[in-house]
Amino acid sequence: MRRALLVAALAASLSGAASAQLRFPIIQRQQPPPQLVGIDALRADFIARVGSDTVYFAGDSAVLTGPARTTLAAQAQWLRQHPEVVVQVEGHGSTADTRDHALAVGARRASEVRDYLILMGVPALQLSATSWGKERPGAGRAVTVLVR
Amino acid sequence: MKPAAGVLIAAALLAAPASAQQPMPVVAVPPLTTPDDQRTSAGTTLNIAWQASELIASDLRSTGEMLAVPPAQKDYYSYPEVTAPTFSRWRSAGAKALLTGFVQARPDGRLAVGCYVYDVENGRELGRTGFVADADDWRRAAHKCSGLVYQALTGAPGIFDTRIAYVAKSGSGGAQISRIAVMDGDGRNHSYATAGDTMVLTPRLSPRGDRLAYVSYAGGRPNVRIVDLESGNQRPLVLGQAMSFAPRFSPDGNQVAFSMTTAGNTDIYVVGAGGGMPRRLTSSPGVDTGPSFSPDGTKILFESDRSGSQQLYVMNADGSAQRRISFAAGWYAAPEWSPDGEKIAFTWRGAGLRIGVMDADGSNQRMLTTGPLDEGPNWAASSRELIFQRTVGGRSGIYRIALSGGAARKVTVPQDGSDPDWSGTRE
Numbered sequence: 277m278r279r280a281l282l283v284a285a286l287a288a289s290l291s292g293a294a295s296a297q298l299r300f301p302i303i304q305r306q307q308p309p310p311q312l313v314g315i316d317a318l319r320a321d322f323i324a325r326v327g328s329d330t331v332y333f334a335g336d337s338a339v340l341t342g343p344a345r346t347t348l349a350a351q352a353q354w355l356r357q358h359p360e361v362v363v364q365v366e367g368h369g370s371t372a373d374t375r376d377h378a379l380a381v382g383a384r385r386a387s388e389v390r391d392y393l394i395l396m397g398v399p400a401l402q403l404s405a406t407s408w409g410k411e412r413p414g415a416g417r418a419v420t421v422l423v424r
Numbered sequence: 425m426k427p428a429a430g431v432l433i434a435a436a437l438l439a440a441p442a443s444a445q446q447p448m449p450v451v452a453v454p455p456l457t458t459p460d461d462q463r464t465s466a467g468t469t470l471n472i473a474w475q476a477s478e479l480i481a482s483d484l485r486s487t488g489e490m491l492a493v494p495p496a497q498k499d500y501y502s503y504p505e506v507t508a509p510t511f512s513r514w515r516s517a518g519a520k521a522l523l524t525g526f527v528q529a530r531p532d533g534r535l536a537v538g539c540y541v542y543d544v545e546n547g548r549e550l551g552r553t554g555f556v557a558d559a560d561d562w563r564r565a566a567h568k569c570s571g572l573v574y575q576a577l578t579g580a581p582g583i584f585d586t587r588i589a590y591v592a593k594s595g596s597g598g599a600q601i602s603r604i605a606v607m608d609g610d611g612r613n614h615s616y617a618t619a620g621d622t623m624v625l626t627p628r629l630s631p632r633g634d635r636l637a638y639v640s641y642a643g644g645r646p647n648v649r650i651v652d653l654e655s656g657n658q659r660p661l662v663l664g665q666a667m668s669f670a671p672r673f674s675p676d677g678n679q680v681a682f683s684m685t686t687a688g689n690t691d692i693y694v695v696g697a698g699g700g701m702p703r704r705l706t707s708s709p710g711v712d713t714g715p716s717f718s719p720d721g722t723k724i725l726f727e728s729d730r731s732g733s734q735q736l737y738v739m740n741a742d743g744s745a746q747r748r749i750s751f752a753a754g755w756y757a758a759p760e761w762s763p764d765g766e767k768i769a770f771t772w773r774g775a776g777l778r779i780g781v782m783d784a785d786g787s788n789q790r791m792l793t794t795g796p797l798d799e800g801p802n803w804a805a806s807s808r809e810l811i812f813q814r815t816v817g818g819r820s821g822i823y824r825i826a827l828s829g830g831a832a833r834k835v836t837v838p839q840d841g842s843d844p845d846w847s848g849t850r851e
Binding site for chain 1: 685688
């Protein structure tokens with residue numbers, strides 16, 4: 277995007293139609309030195325750019341809602357740009373559910389999220405899925421957790 | 425018409441779980457005797473005999489099904505009187521049954537323990553039993569005597585020489601530590617089978633109580649593991665990355681039925697307890713879980729939400745002839761077949777979670793508890809009592825309740841506890 281603007285500005289200046297103030301020197305963009313980014317910084321960046329690491333489900337449902345798909349599309353875009361990051365999708369059941377069924381519902385939710393991220397172009401190898409059933413706080417949702 | 429019937433059934437379900445209580449039989453437990461007071465590694469035989477009598481009285485009381493006249497010095501019988509007791513004083517005390525017995529040191533250092541149960545009314549012997557045990561194992565022999573009385577009065581196997589496994593919890597929220605704990609049916613010999621470094625769920629003892637299947641989160645995903653309680657050796661039940669949970673041994677201990685999730689779909693599988701290729705038994709797009717074998721091993725009971733809500737189903741052990749057996753209002757989960765094959769216990773999910781029972785064909789269902797957070801019922805060897813998990817104020821505890829009625833009673837364990845599993849009577 278930025279490069280396209282630069283090129284447009286350059287073209288405009290070369291055409292002579294622009295004022296003197298718009299004459300830019302051509303800048304050689306220097307690649308910043310490769311930076312080692314910790315998992316915490318990656319997680320913060322993921323949240324900041326994607327908006328949320330969490331999608332919510334209705335009742336015992338594992339059906340992705342409209343807002344969930346929007347969130348996951350944004351997650352997928354970020355993950356495609358960070359192919360080195362491995363994530364685990366963690367599904368949660370309901371605390372009102374029984375233990376084994378909650379595990380299965382959490383697993384189905386995590387699987388639905390993983391499948392949708394793959395559909396959005398994230399390589400399957402980058403993704404794994406698990407279920408916490410009703411054993412951890414987080415009922416009724418699936419969370420995309422950056423592992424490394 | 426149909427909705428009205430549904431409401432009626434719901435109303436019946438919500439009715440108080442009361443049932444007419446019969447007067448509890450009284451059992452006289454005078455002190456066991458010894459033919460010759462001798463020293464053993466666990467104390468003198470007279471001392472052991474006294475402690476064994478107290479333990480038997482305590483065992484019988486713990487059932488909530490009978491009253492025990494505890495041992496008193498004045499009731500002491502001599503060794504010859506054990507097989508020829510006087511009954512008149514027990515008749516006047518209102519006792520229905522009398523237990524006599526002895527503890528004898530053998531030349532090899534072990535103990536011989538003998539017990540006799542009599543019908544006080546007509547002086548008839550109802551049964552007798554004898555054991556040879558290491559002196560330090562006298563409690564197990566006493567539990568066998570308790571079982572003899574229990575069987576004589578109820579016709580059901582004793583629940584005293586048993587093991588209980590459960591999940592012991594400390595801390596809270598994300599910092600919670602959970603460990604698989606195993607103890608004797610009376611709370612003694614408490615030990616941990618896992619270290620607490622990873623979350624664990626749903627321990628299930630093998631029929632002989634020598635192995636245990638449970639769910640471990642080692643590796644970040646739920647997976648069934650098998651631990652040998654004697655050696656402590658552990659291994660995954662199946663290989664691979666798929667999530668697996670809800671394990672249960674077959675009655676012969678040779679197989680384990682469990683749930684496995686592939687591509688988000690949870691089905692029931694069975695595999696040899698020693699390993700091998702799992703065989704898939706269900707293939708519905710819904711959640712199939714909570715498998716429980718019938719006592720003869722020919723059928724498997726399970727829960728499925730294939731109809732849109734969790735209901736109970738029965739199939740042959742090879743997966744054929746699957747049919748639904750629960751039809752009333754609400755959702756049904758976590759079924760377990762009673763050891764005598766007559767009944768099914770389940771968790772009912774409606775307004776909260778409650779414990780209920782029904783006949784093996786799905787009829788005559790009734791609620792035993794009022795919830796709101798009771799789940800995971802598990803049968804006692806007697807098929808007359810259940811152990812289950814109750815959560816009160818965010819803390820889970822282990823409770824037992826008799827089918828004959830009465831309130832649930834808390835089982836004393838060192839920490840918060842969940843997912844109890846009660847073994848059959850040990851050989």
